[in-house]
Amino acid sequence: MEHHLVLRVVAKLLIPMILIFALYVQFHGDYGPGGGFQAGVIFASALILYSLIFGVENARSVISFNVLRIVSAFGLLLYIGVGIAALISGGNFLDYNVLASDPVSGQHIGILLIELGVGMTVAAVMMMTFFIFARP
Amino acid sequence: MVDIVLLTFLVILGITIIRLGSLFASVMLTGIFSLVAAGLYVSMDAVDVAFTEAAVGGGIATLLFLSTIALTTSQEKSKEKVSMPALIVVLLTGTFLMFGISDIPKFGDSSAPAHQYLSDRYVYKSPNEIGVPNMVTSVLASYRGYDTMGEVTVIFTAGIAVLMLLGRGRRGRAGRNGSIANSDQSSSVSQREKGTV
Secondary structure, three states: OOOOHHHHHHHHHHHHHHHHHHHHHHHOOOOOOOOHHHHHHHHHHHHHHHHHHHOHHHHHHHOOHHHHHHHHHHHHHHHHHHHHHHHHOOOOOOOHHHHOOOHHHHHHHHHHHHHHHHHHHHHHHHHHHHHHHOOO | OHHHHHHHHHHHHHHHHHHOOEHHHHHHHHHHHHHHHHHHHHHOOOHHHHHHHHHHHHHHHHHHHHHHHHHOOOEOOOOOOOOHHHHHHHHHHHHHHHHHHOOOOOOOOOOOHHHOOHHHHHHHHHHHHOOOOOHHHHHHHHHOHHHHHHHHHHHHHHHHHHHHHHHHHHHHHHHHHHHHHHHHHHHHHHHHHHHHO
């Protein structure tokens, strides 16, 4: 796709906006529609767009395959870790009330963290799957 | 009215996808199918579901189908013969599913089991208990935290499965190439030895 000037210019304009939108969907999920799943998919689609236009090899040098493998596992571990942190703090598994002194702010922290974990796992798995399929 | 138009579109798209021989066109139509389905969910006020459908069904799934086509072929193998047992099984299952639909409560039915006490519980208590304006998030992430954890595990497992099934093939091939190169080397070495002999 190296000779498609329009595609390259438009992609360069769009990719930062897609990434910002993914972060907005991730951290605004408490207030509007959205959350970890959607944000992860949108984040992955930005990098897949990059690898479609500029080549898979370039995309792999941006985010290496090993990083994706670690991030995909770390997201799930973060989710389970929040549950275990609640367990250690004296509550039930995934009971966010005990994460802070105030139950409501504890819920906020818990939801933010587990949504982050969901987003990391989803984004990493989607990119990993695409990289495997699009191998040269 | 909007629902009827969108549902008609979905049926037309579904039949077209089955009948088309070109897999590339079918993949594009599945993307459009997801977008129309997302529109249907928006008209039912399920914005979060519509968002997911548009992002996953219209975006990522279409892309994965396309890369699969790039790995395989873009034309369907023509198959004229219809298998009778398969047709009977499909028709029977379809009949049973249609029969089961009659037991599902109507859309927006206030006497549905889900609206008896559960919805009220969430609607009245979650602003004080969770304090998150988007109630879908509070149900998804807090009340149903176990379910969401299971979903993330499913996605993670699917990623690992793809990695094991397709990722190893490449490494195996590289290894085989390496071994071929090694055997070439050894054979050239043996030739050289023969030459010296």
